Amino acid sequence: MRRQIITICGLTILSLLTMPPRSRADESVVNSPHDLSARGPGPVRAIHENEICIFCHTPHNGAPQTPLWNRENPRTHYRIYRSSTVDARIDQPTGPSKMCLSCHDGSMALGNVLSRPLTHPIMMTARTIPPGTADLSNDLSDDHPIGFRYDRALSNADPQIRPPEVISATLPLGVHQEMHCTTCHDPHNNERGDFLRISDQMSTMCITCHDLKGWSHASHANSGKRTTGRTVDPTERLKYATVADNGCINCHKIHSANERERLLRFRREEDGCLNCHSGTVASFNIASDIRKRSSHDPTRRTKVHDPVENALTMRRHSECADCHNPHAAAPNPIGLVRGTLGPLVKGPNLRVSGITISGREIDHSNFTYEMCLKCHADGVARPRLTTTRQVSQTNTRLEFQTSNPSFHPIAGPRRNADVVSLLSPLRVGSVITCTDCHNSDTARAFGGSGPNGPHGSIFEPLLARNYSTDDFTTESAQAYALCYGCHNRDSILGDDSFSRHRRHIVDIRTPCSACHDAHGIYRGQGNSVNHGSLINFDMSIVQSADSPAGRRIAYEDTGRLAGNCTLTCHGFTHVSLPYSNAGPRKTALKSGKISRGGRR
Amino acid sequence: MIGAKVLLVSAAVMCLALTGLASSGIEGSKHDFSSQDWSGGDKCAACHVTKKEDAPSNAPLWNPKADLKKRFNHQDNQVSRSGDGTRICLQCHDGTIAKPIVPGVKTTRFVHTKHPQTFTTGHGRSDHPVGVIYPAFSDKFHPTTTVLSKGTVLLPHGRVECTSCHDPHNQSDAPYMLVQSNARSALCLTCHKK
Numbered sequence: 001m002r003r004q005i006i007t008i009c010g011l012t013i014l015s016l017l018t019m020p021p022r023s024r025a026d027e028s029v030v031n032s033p034h035d036l037s038a039r040g041p042g043p044v045r046a047i048h049e050n051e052i053c054i055f056c057h058t059p060h061n062g063a064p065q066t067p068l069w070n071r072e073n074p075r076t077h078y079r080i081y082r083s084s085t086v087d088a089r090i091d092q093p094t095g096p097s098k099m100c101l102s103c104h105d106g107s108m109a110l111g112n113v114l115s116r117p118l119t120h121p122i123m124m125t126a127r128t129i130p131p132g133t134a135d136l137s138n139d140l141s142d143d144h145p146i147g148f149r150y151d152r153a154l155s156n157a158d159p160q161i162r163p164p165e166v167i168s169a170t171l172p173l174g175v176h177q178e179m180h181c182t183t184c185h186d187p188h189n190n191e192r193g194d195f196l197r198i199s200d201q202m203s204t205m206c207i208t209c210h211d212l213k214g215w216s217h218a219s220h221a222n223s224g225k226r227t228t229g230r231t232v233d234p235t236e237r238l239k240y241a242t243v244a245d246n247g248c249i250n251c252h253k254i255h256s257a258n259e260r261e262r263l264l265r266f267r268r269e270e271d272g273c274l275n276c277h278s279g280t281v282a283s284f285n286i287a288s289d290i291r292k293r294s295s296h297d298p299t300r301r302t303k304v305h306d307p308v309e310n311a312l313t314m315r316r317h318s319e320c321a322d323c324h325n326p327h328a329a330a331p332n333p334i335g336l337v338r339g340t341l342g343p344l345v346k347g348p349n350l351r352v353s354g355i356t357i358s359g360r361e362i363d364h365s366n367f368t369y370e371m372c373l374k375c376h377a378d379g380v381a382r383p384r385l386t387t388t389r390q391v392s393q394t395n396t397r398l399e400f401q402t403s404n405p406s407f408h409p410i411a412g413p414r415r416n417a418d419v420v421s422l423l424s425p426l427r428v429g430s431v432i433t434c435t436d437c438h439n440s441d442t443a444r445a446f447g448g449s450g451p452n453g454p455h456g457s458i459f460e461p462l463l464a465r466n467y468s469t470d471d472f473t474t475e476s477a478q479a480y481a482l483c484y485g486c487h488n489r490d491s492i493l494g495d496d497s498f499s500r501h502r503r504h505i506v507d508i509r510t511p512c513s514a515c516h517d518a519h520g521i522y523r524g525q526g527n528s529v530n531h532g533s534l535i536n537f538d539m540s541i542v543q544s545a546d547s548p549a550g551r552r553i554a555y556e557d558t559g560r561l562a563g564n565c566t567l568t569c570h571g572f573t574h575v576s577l578p579y580s581n582a583g584p585r586k587t588a589l590k591s592g593k594i595s596r597g598g599r600r
Numbered sequence: 601m602i603g604a605k606v607l608l609v610s611a612a613v614m615c616l617a618l619t620g621l622a623s624s625g626i627e628g629s630k631h632d633f634s635s636q637d638w639s640g641g642d643k644c645a646a647c648h649v650t651k652k653e654d655a656p657s658n659a660p661l662w663n664p665k666a667d668l669k670k671r672f673n674h675q676d677n678q679v680s681r682s683g684d685g686t687r688i689c690l691q692c693h694d695g696t697i698a699k700p701i702v703p704g705v706k707t708t709r710f711v712h713t714k715h716p717q718t719f720t721t722g723h724g725r726s727d728h729p730v731g732v733i734y735p736a737f738s739d740k741f742h743p744t745t746t747v748l749s750k751g752t753v754l755l756p757h758g759r760v761e762c763t764s765c766h767d768p769h770n771q772s773d774a775p776y777m778l779v780q781s782n783a784r785s786a787l788c789l790t791c792h793k794k
Binding site: 028030037039050051052053054057059061062 | 782794
């Protein structure tokens, strides 16, 4: 019995060894989706024809095109790709691309080959390519462009395109260096799926040509987060499991993209971001922030944002891409807390365009405020004022000029020794950012659990903490939480700087904003005597008063921690009413925040 | 033991199935001209002579009436370089004598296209290159030994000729007198690594 078993095993092994080796089907056109023969694997195949090559090639009587082509070229006029950011001149497809389109534009019968008379085409299960991903239609504007010259002129014009000699080793271009379907696809080899020439895992295919600045360190290129649980298209299958593996195709569709320009997967720009940034795939839930009362809501406008937009003339909008470059956004360095972040842009805002404090457009913002100035400065899109003040200014860029009589130190340090209330680590001379005040109320930087950044807040106007501007607000740590975040409440109410702070804020219940303009006063609208210490009265609370110089509202700085006011407020009339706090005081001395003799 | 017997029997059946498809040969094929008056009832006379001394060259006793240089050597390097295995076929298959290869598609003459390895047949059609040296060391083609080991495709003097794919004596009975059936494009894929 044992001998018999050995014999049987031996014979089986022998028969297995002598069997012809099975060719690897996935490396060959045989048994690939392009095997249209009757025994082909796909739903589209011939009914009787058992040859594989014949659908495209013939040994005799082929078309005069080189690979013994067995099909007519389509005479279709295609709608071609257009984009505001493309530098290539895209023409109608030619050469090999047209050969592909002879099936893949869905117009020509699959079985009509030149080697057969028109009256006897190859009988197929489907006359033309059925609707689906393989049917590109005659609208190629939602597909990656082909039919343009990929030459040095192009790579010189677009710094994010690699030189052609770099790519041609792996991806072949046409005889005139033009891009074809066959640049990315090898119709005979489906080893990597989709007949790709090289793998598209981790965007290997795309970044062969596209040299996206900052991509190598970007979160989207490196995140190992799984893409399951997306909110906009939870059912669509992405090719790979993780964000890093999918790379470009997380957001882009190379063919039949829903949003034609820039081949985005969604028509609404923000959907591409919120798909993952809704608390599912990405760590933080941006979607909940942008639904708050005051927010940079990207859902308000669609198709207004354009990467090449002019900040001066663009329509008002806020899209994610206005402040984030998805090709370069990187994680925040760990361990930085508010006050020590400094004014430089953080990881998520790397390589985003901006406007400098002097009004110059730049491709990459260096400071956070430069991104803000795109909308909140010289452009027509800037928001209106909500508070009427002595002097009005909607141009935030002017409000923060470092040559202004007074300003919060966004664009540069301010050395005003009168500011004695600063909480450590801030000190006179520190530089803060817009996001130190304008931030999400749930931001991590402010002790919350949500994402940092001015996405949305329950406190208007997009403030990280409560900031009451209503007259007769009862003073509390909560009422002016925003101010008290940096300015020591004890110091303010202890009258360390302005000797009447406690009386005004606590006793008479005037808000901080009644006298102070949080941003700054432009040097063209006031001087350091009238508008020092961010004094710019809220006209809805403060009225003018009769004075020897006529009816007026005025503040006058008369020296260190001293000045006088002419105004009417809460029924009290001040006419050049002086105050003085000169000389060192207890708290100030204790905390060492006043430097003796220090003057602005 | 029973298993071994089953294996042996099935192997025998396989062998029979493979070899049992007997080829029909030239008789009755389209190359059988014995019914034509001019052939004198001889199947072979269209191409061959019977006596060695009548033949213009050694192999394979070509009929001297078949003018091997007819039409095809004018400025046509590819054809003039090609061997007899191509030129003897083109005697008839330039469309002047033989029927067009494909019904409804008339072949008139073979000229070169701009592409060095492809012919065009007069009215903007192209044909597989013949008379070319087989690109044995290209990664797009199988090595010569692999091709020849299949025993069907011939590469006379290392070149691709008509007789590489076509057997004028019709020994395999495949359509178009191919040397083997092209089902699943097996003939194409003998050389082409696709």
